[in-house]
Amino acid sequence: MLLLENVKKSYREPDGGVLPVLDIPRFTVDAGEQMVLVGRSGCGKTTLLHVIAGISRPDAGRVQIDGRDVAKLSESGADNFRAAMLGFIFQTFNLLPGFTALENVLLGMTFARRKYNPGRARELLDRVGLSHRSHHKPGQLSVGEQQRVAVARALANEPKLLLADEPTANVDPGNQQNIIDLIRGVCKEEGVALVLVTHGEEVASQFERVDHLEEINLVGKRMSKS
């Protein structure tokens, strides 16, 4: 479902130097598989998610999702592909404050061609337990509720792959497990592959597959050795 081969990504530093961030010979995720990526801060987890999502282009290598190489798509092609195939859950939820919970879910559908479906948006809010709060704006929702809206929004376009970037980092401990259960449960029901990035060992321990980025990323390996 997801295949990364010889993906390299580096950033140019202010002094003109080059900072390598990713050098991944191979990384795969099967359809419907749920896995966790763990790694220390600054090891390139978010960059990897951006490269997979087509938000950042790799300097080299292949990023293939469902048979299509995202790295070779034009920018607008990558936008369309992202809207149709990927769901994104952010650490800080990133709900748009001027829109209600329902509109935030619909917003994801707006940018995907032929996916606009208010009925599904309502159904997803119902599934994350927020049908009664659908007309509330993010500022009127608790932190846990906001992240549940973000989960519904990420699944709005029936993606094949869900990328979750530390989704429980800003959620109170009492709600963290609920959010993880929700994400895993909905992904399972919808047959969506899940790549979840986390710091938390407790979260990671619940997954059958746990990859350490330092191990799959040669840049991380080199840094660990030095």
Next chain:
Amino acid sequence: MSLWKIAWRSILQRGLASALTTLSMALGVMLVVAVLLLYGIISTQFQNNSSLGYNMIVGPNKGGKLQLTLNTVYYLSEPVGIIPYSYYLEFKDAQERSRYDGVEERDGKFAAFTAAAIPVCLGDYLGRFRVVGTTPDMFEELRYGPEANLEYEFAAGRNFQTRSEEHGFFEAVLGSAVARELGISVGETISPSHGVPGGHEHEQKFTVVGVLRPTGTPNDRAAFINVEGFYLMADHATPLEEFEMGENEVAAESEEEPAATAKKSEAPKSLYPTTPLPVNERAVSGVLVRTISPLVTAGLVQQIDRGRTAQAVLPVREIYNLFENIVGPIQAVLLALTVMICIVSGLSILVSIYNSMSDRRHEIAVMRALGASRTVVGSIVLIEAILLSLGGAALGFVAGHGLIASAGGIIEERTGVQIGFFDFAPPMEDVELWIGGPLLTIPISTELWVLPSLILLAILVGFWPAVEAYRTDVARSL
């Protein structure tokens, strides 16, 4: 969810800043609309009304031509002087002249060129309205309207008569605004006051025999009395010595024996005399003349201007010159200022949206992460600028029309022009459209040109922030 709704939500989210930006745009548009509306309607009305069935005014050889036009046609400012009645009679044929005692029975010197000549005697008031002493021809011979082809009609009663069995020389007709404002109806009597509004009232009373239907002309704001009755009121007979000079000139110009300068009549003993004032004691403020053909007009003007008694003016030309040389440039300056205000308002939209960009970069990045293309996020920002402009324009249009409507009373009082909330500025020029057949000419109000101009302005000012949105680095802004 449409991009328009997303842009609208973004505007609502920054409520105060958006409201202030819209308000500044609204103020700019309000001023533009008010200037266009005021100038457009007043100039059209002035130009339409400058030829109410006549093409020349003959008045005293004092004061300017514009002043003569303003006080004779629009009843604005004060009359500049008088000319002898005998001079007015030079526009009449022998048959007309024969009705007056002591006037030689011959065609007047200008009669051959004259289709209609109507005397106008000014100087009295009814409340704040001008009283015009004239003949019944005023409403029988003259026409009004843009094509000067509409006959005067009476909402009640009839035209006054030169001499009626019932009221003698003392009949009056009121313009619609006068009757409405003073609450006077047919059958009631009026007493004009002398000299200034609120001056001493004449003892004679005129019976109102008719009220005109509204015409949209200055005549709505005047009371018309029979000129014969006008002369019989106290202080309206002109002492002979005032005419000595003028009469001699008239005689010299017309090579006529000064028969009209007969002995002064005895002062009327009765309040309502049954004999008219002799011609040699009469004067008029002006004569409204319709020539038999435009071809003779220039020659007639020259002939009149050669004498020292009177001057002839062409009201259409005077009003055209007034607007072209005085009002037009003032309006152009006002318009330029208000357009500058609109541009500044447009810049405030730019500043408002641009300042919000640093806050919104994150939102834009989120939308991009959800699959929005660069073009989509750029379009949202552009739509936002257009919505703010259109909102300001809509408010400005309403406020501009409201402003003019609320000042309608003052405008009507000062200029005689009636302006309501739903009046639009007249078209600058007709727009021709080719719609698969005959050419369609559509008059589009100058105000409506403001709308596409504002959209263009909005696109221009929204372009920069839209490019910023377009160039947002998603990975860095998330």
